Amino acid sequence: MDEQHTVTINLLDESFNPQESRNYGLAIILSEDSISYCTLDFRRNKFLGLCQCSRNEVKIQEGLTVPGAVFRDFLESVYTSNPVLSCSFKSVKIACNGKKSTLIPAKLFDPVEKEQYLKFNFKLDQDEQILQDHLMPLDAWQIFTVPGDILSATKEFFPKSKMVHASGLLIESIWINYKNHINSPHIFLHVQERLFDLMIFDGRKMDYFNTFSFQNQEDVTYYLIFVMEQLNFNPESAPLILLGDVEKVDGLSDLLHQYVRNIETVRRNASYHYSYILNQLPPHACFPLFNFFSCGL
Numbered sequence: 432m433d434e435q436h437t438v439t440i441n442l443l444d445e446s447f448n449p450q451e452s453r454n455y456g457l458a459i460i461l462s463e464d465s466i467s468y469c470t471l472d473f474r475r476n477k478f479l480g481l482c483q484c485s486r487n488e489v490k491i492q493e494g495l496t497v498p499g500a501v502f503r504d505f506l507e508s509v510y511t512s513n514p515v516l517s518c519s520f521k522s523v524k525i526a527c528n529g530k531k532s533t534l535i536p537a538k539l540f541d542p543v544e545k546e547q548y549l550k551f552n553f554k555l556d557q558d559e560q561i562l563q564d565h566l567m568p569l570d571a572w573q574i575f576t577v578p579g580d581i582l583s584a585t586k587e588f589f590p591k592s593k594m595v596h597a598s599g600l601l602i603e604s605i606w607i608n609y610k611n612h613i614n615s616p617h618i619f620l621h622v623q624e625r626l627f628d629l630m631i632f633d634g635r636k637m638d639y640f641n642t643f644s645f646q647n648q649e650d651v652t653y654y655l656i657f658v659m660e661q662l663n664f665n666p667e668s669a670p671l672i673l674l675g676d677v678e679k680v681d682g683l684s685d686l687l688h689q690y691v692r693n694i695e696t697v698r699r700n701a702s703y704h705y706s707y708i709l710n711q712l713p714p715h716a717c718f719p720l721f722n723f724f725s726c727g728l
Contacts, residue, residue: 434487434508435486435487435504435505435507435508435509436466436484436485436486436487436505436508436509436512437484437485437487438482438483438484439483439484439485440481440482440483440712441482441483442480442481442482442706442708442709442711442712443470443479443480443482443515443708444479444480444706444707444708446472446479446706447470447479447480447515449514449515449518451472452518452519452520452521453519453520453521454472454473454474454521455470455471455472455473455479455518455520455521456470456471456473456520456521456522456523456524456724457469457470457471457515457516457518457520457522457523457524458470458471458523458524458720458721458723458724459523459524459525459526459589459592460525460526460527460528460597460600460719460720460723461506461525461526461527461528461581461585462527462528462529462597463486463502463578463581464485464486464505465483465484465485465486465624466483466484466505466506466509467481467482467483467484467717467720468481468482468515468516468720469481469482469717469720469721469723470515470520471703471724473521473522475704476702476703476704477703477704477705477706478703478704478705478706478709478721479706480515480706480708480709481709481712481717481720482513482515484509484513486505501580502578502580502581502584503580503583503584503587506584506585506588507584507588510588516588522724523589523591523592524592524593524595524723524724524728525585525589525592525593525594525595526594526595526596526597526599526600526719526723526728527575527577527581527585527594527595527596527597528596528597528598528623528626529575529576529577529596529597530553530626530642530644531549531552531553531555531559531575531576532573532574532575532576532596532598532599532642533548533549533551533552533573533574533575534566534569534571534572534573534574534640535548535571535572535573535574536570536571536572537565537570537571537572540571540572542563545561545563545574546561548574549561549574549575549576553576555576556576556578558578558579558580559576559577559578559579560576560577560578560579560582561574561575561576562574562575562576562577562594562595562596563575564595564596564599564728566599566602566603566728567603567727568602568603568606568607568610568637569602569606569636569637573596573598573599575596575598575599577594582594593728595728597719598628598640598642599728600719600722600723600726600728601621601628601630601718601719602630602637602640603722603725603726603727603728604718604719604722604723604725604726605619605630605632606632606637607700607722607725607726608697608698608700608722609632609634610634610635611634612634613632613633613634613670614633614634614635615633615634615670616631616632616633616638616664616669617631617632617633617669617670617671617672618630618631618655618658618659618664618669618670618671618672619631619632619672619674619697620651620655620671620672620673620674620675620687621674621675621718621719622651622673622674622675622676622677622679622680622683623675623676624676624679625644625645625646626642626643626644626645627642627643627645627651627654627675628640628641628642628643629641629642629643629654629655629658631662631664638662639658639662641658647680647681648680648681648682648683648686649686651680651683651687652683652686652687652690655671655687655690655691656690666690666691666692667692667693668692668693669691669693670693670694670695671687671691671693671694671695672694672695672696672697673687673694673695673696673697673715674696674697674715674718675715675716675718676716677696677713677715678713696713696714696715697714697715697718698714698715699714699718699721700721700722700725702725703721705721
């Protein structure tokens with residue numbers, strides 16, 4: 432079962448005590464091929480650890496590999512090999528990543544039409560489940576899909592959890608941390624594996640949000656500059672804030688600096704304490720994950 436996944440990051444403070452887990456929270460972001468989770472001690476308001484696992488290809492015969500056929504096998508592999516996950520947590524929050532998501536202003540939202548909202552932009556698969564969340568900072572509804580096997584597997588292993596969308600978590604995370612700190616439009620670039628999010632936010636409202644697929648650093652830079660041009664943002668002056676797995680995309684930071692002058696990275700939410708062991712991560716890594724318990728989702 433362990434060959435289902437590879438652990439890429441595993442950091443845990445020695446003060447983590449399974450006997451005290453009812454005072455802890457577990458936050459998870461997952462996709463079809465990865466799982467990341469962190470633990471928060473509510474009493475000390477302190478994050479104690481973080482783990483990231485990637486899904487392996489599964490050998491079905493010599494010389495031939497295919498992605499794991501069942502997401503449940505992947506999740507079970509991570510769950511059984513990481514004792515932290517089987518603890519009795521006070522709170523468990525789960526967000527699912529994916530491109531099939533859209534935002535509808537609350538005044539225009541009709542729950543009966545949620546499938547039509549998605550079909551306007553995406554082709555839906557038969558096994559996908561449609562979910563919805565109210566994003567309070569925007570007073571908008573997010574409609575999104577989750578593959579049926581992912582939804583059923585997470586309910587099996589984390590029956591008290593609620594599934595939300597990772598992009599809604601990102602939006603609320605940025606709003607929480609920047610609503611009182613900026614008063615002009617800033618561009619937020621959130622880098623993930625094979626996906627990146629672009630958001631424009633001025634401290635009061637979100638003017639733009641989209642998720643793109645990419646293969647290399649040129650793709651990210653091209654889409655960023657294209658969006659800036661379409662929205663009349665000057666690369667010489669518009670502030671760009673980076674977050675996520677920026678370092679994992681070879682040459683991305685250097686290439687961005689060739690086109691955009693004003694670049695900075697996010698800082699961790701100062702409302703929390705962080706174990707010294709998390710200092711091994713750059714501050715902008717796992718930003719939505721570390722803000723999950725501050726969001727209204």
